[in-house]
């Protein structure tokens with residue numbers, strides 16, 4: 001791994017070859033005044049501690065963490081930002097000048113930024129309804145609650161996992177809906193977010209009826225392969241506003257870049273077309 005430039009960054013995970021993060025960050029290195037390179041590094045769980053030590057001593061500015069290490073990385077870090085502690089997961093590490101590693105989580109801000117940019121007048125006065133209870137659901141719930149929406153409803157096939165998220169975030173702000181009641185719960189929601197893997201290439205589609213959705217309800221699918229999932233297609237056919245999953249990926253990267261370099265970068269048309277090219 002070439003770690004010769006002091007602005008170099010990376011993403012670690014296992015597997016890692018599918019990651020779009022190198023394309024995104026290297027685009028910003030090419031188009032901004034920050035000179036550097038972003039690598040992808042396949043790191044097994046057993047190699048995490050070793051990677052952090054090498055990273056600290058190699059001049060790396062920081063790194064992203066993806067599946068399956070977002071939680072496992074925590075014991076190897078020196079400090080956690082409050083949002084990462086709340087999420088119990090880290091997707092961005094900044095290596096400070098003294099070599100200490102600070103963990104952040106930009107997934108929630110990524111989801112919310114893309115929502116605000118895509119549908120600025122999304123109905124914030126109604127509850128949001130999140131499907132799924134993995135790391136993305138937790139990030140979505142915390143990100144949305146920071147926007148001061150009245151409540152988050154959450155439904156998951158394995159109800160227990162949704163209960164754990166609700167207990168941790170606080171029952172006054174989040175309520176669990178039975179998976180079997182998901183189509184009915186849509187009626188109360190201003191925003192419906194699919195954070196399950198359903199709808200992804202090779203997975204079954206998310207079976208949910210949008211019949212009861214209000215006309216101003218926004219449907220957000222964090223799946224980006226395909227970019228237009230069956231859920232988003234069904235929502236569009238009903239005239240509902242939709243948000244796709246690619247922007248969440250890009251805006252969490254925007255936030256990482258800001259943490260590392262204190263620079264605001266953008267999701268411009270050229271980056272969109274580079275990503276779409278890679279996805280098709």
Ligand code: ATR
Pocket residue numbers: 131132133134135136137156157158159161195196197198204
């Ligand atoms: P991430 O951390 O990226 O959010 P994850 O932890 O693997 O991913 O979570 C995947 C989500 O998709 C879970 O909510 C999972 O439900 P379970 O907790 O019951 O496993 C959901 N999911 C995956 N396949 C599903 C299916 N066939 N039907 C319903 N939900 C499914």
